[in-house]
Amino acid sequence: MKKSEFPDPFENTRESKGYGEMDDQDDPVTMLLRHKDVRKSAHNYKTFQSGATPGRIVIPSEVNIRETRQIPFEVDPPVHGIYRALVEPWFKRPLQPEYQEKLAEQIANIVDEVLQEDSVEVVTDFALKLQSRALTLLLNTPFSESETWISWGTHVFRSEGEALDGDKANILYNYIDAEIERASKNPTGDMYSILLDSEFEGRKLTKEEVKGVMVLTFAGGRDTVINAVTNAIAYLAEHPESLERLRKEPEITGKTVEEMIRYFSPLTQMGRVVTEDTFVCEHAAKADTRVSLCWASANRDAKVFENPNEIVMDRKINPHVGFGFSHHNCLGATHARQIMKILLQTLAEKVGSFEIFDCKENIEDLHHFKRKVGFHSINMKFNPLTK
Amino acid sequence: MAKITFITSDEETITLEGTSGSVMALAVDNGIPGIDGDCGGVCSCATCHVHVAPEDMEKTGSASEIETDMLELDDNADEYSRLCCQIDITDAIDGVVLKVAK
Structure with missing residues (x-):
């Protein structure tokens, strides 16, 4: 099997009965596996709520390590919509040309760095750095903050061999508390300051609410972006014809991002x-x-996607749910899409080929299902494009 | 060449001309409010929802099955709803009027 192949562990169960079951800290989960059921249930917030005990809708559950409600993520309509409207313009900033220029410069720099190396561990030395640096744009904070975030490692909640790590979560919460205090005393144009100054139903957002938005922003876009970046590079390494195609047909880049x-x-x-x-x-x-x-299962549903287990770079109709669906669809998707698009453009422009030396897969243990979601580490060489 | 008129949620009327590509791309390139086209036109985000003027439905055609599946969960959708990433610009749609849903 190719290193960049990601098997679908849900296929048989999805087709035979449509749901799976898993235990999680004595709070079992019925997993919806079909595209149609996933979308319908995501839309039906009255029967399937997000505004439960903070941390309970996350799997594995974070009930024991978190009290702060993530906003707007753990709030249901109609209040959800008020919070969402408040933060949405900020999260659409990646559509602005100047944001994209800065992001392109960051990504070009990091690609230039790794082109000098004989061996690069892509998760830590590329994806984590890229994600952390790009986050300074989303938060509009100084670039130097990214050094702190890089030092936290790949997952702000998880550490090696342990699904949930309360100590690690506290590092993040303490950091955010301190940043909120700083912004409260000396407001700047950063995300903390903007949120503290935001009006919610005729009053300012509380510090706890600001914290809820910030925790979501840090946690939601951490390992997800890191895995997307790493996996995309692994795929291009094993499919030189795809890298070549991005060079020749740059107009398909957006579709390739969605497909990835x-x-x-x-x-x-x-x-x-x-x-x-x-x-x-x-x-x-x-x-x-x-x-x-189960977004991952819905995204391989053969009732919706032809050749679901292949990357079809220019897939024209692609109603995937990789960024979730309906009310709670991913707030950071605009930022993530820009990262991926600029990454593919930059790699096509600068990298001639890649060599993979070795890797350690990251397999999620979902009780009856084992799902490869990315890599713990992958050592590679990036070879420059010679024209 | 096709002239396409957008009516935004603020009741602003904007007419654009296009020759190729999708209506969504034309709207995004010209900053039509309410049309974001987040997914770039692959029918996965529903951020390009428009209501076609009833008399123009013949020109644009009605929504495909996948579009309908996306739209059926939108409370604001009706029989004139389309995701405009799925409407190609050709001479055939010259003169259509689209009301931006968001």
Whole structure:
């Protein structure tokens, strides 16, 4: 099997019964596996709520390590919509040309750096750096902050061999608390200051609410972006014809980004708490239990996608749910899409080929399913394009 | 060459001309408010929702099955709804009027 192949562990169960089951810290989850069910349930916020105990809709559950409600993520409509409208313009800034120019400069610099090296560990020495530096643009904070975030490692909640690490989460929470205090005393044009100055139903956002938005921003775009970047590079390394195609047909880059998000599905699933006894795929789902919307499975549903297990770079119709679906679709998607688009453009422009030396796969253990979501490490060489 | 008129949610009327590509791309390139086209036109984000003027439906055609699946979960959708990334600019759609849904 190629290193950049990501098998679909859900296929048989999705087709035979449509749902899977997994245990998670004694709070079991019924996983919805079909595209149609995932989209319908994502839309039905009344029966499948996000505004439960903070951390409960995340799988693995963060109930034991977090009290702060992530906003707007863990709030249901209609209040969700008010928060969302408040933060959305800020998260659409990546559409501005000057934002894209700065991002392109960051990515060009990091690609130039690795082109000098004989061996690069892509997760730590490329993707983590790229993600952290790009986050300074999204937050509009000094570039030097990225050094602190890089020092935290690849996942702000997880560390090697342990699904949930409370100490590591505290590093993030303490950092955000300190930043909010700083911005409260000396406001700048950064995201903390803008949020502290925002109006919610005739009052300013509280510090706890600002923290909720900031925790979401840090946590939601960390390992997801790192995996998307790393996996894309692994794919191009093993498919030189695809890299060549991006050079010759740059107009397909946007479609290739969407297709990679579908195929890699950097976020496997997201939970919801059931508010009333109901059925999913003829299976009873009781009130106060959890279901999950399994984006990764829905994105391989052969009822919707032809050749679901292949990357079709110019897939024209691609209703993937890699950024979620409906009310709670990914707030950071605009930023993530720009990162991926500029990354592919820059690699096509500067890199002639890649060599993969060795890698350690990152396999998620979902009880009955084992899903490859990325790499713990992958050592490679980037060879410059010689014209 | 086709002339396409957008009516935004602020009731502003903007007429653009295009020769090729999708209506969504034309709208995004010209900064039509309410049309974001986040996914670049592959029918995955529903941020390019328009209501076609009833008399123009014959020119644009109705939504495809995948579009309908996207739109059926939008409370604001009706039989004149289209995702304009799925409408190609050709002479055939000259003169259409599109009301931006968002």
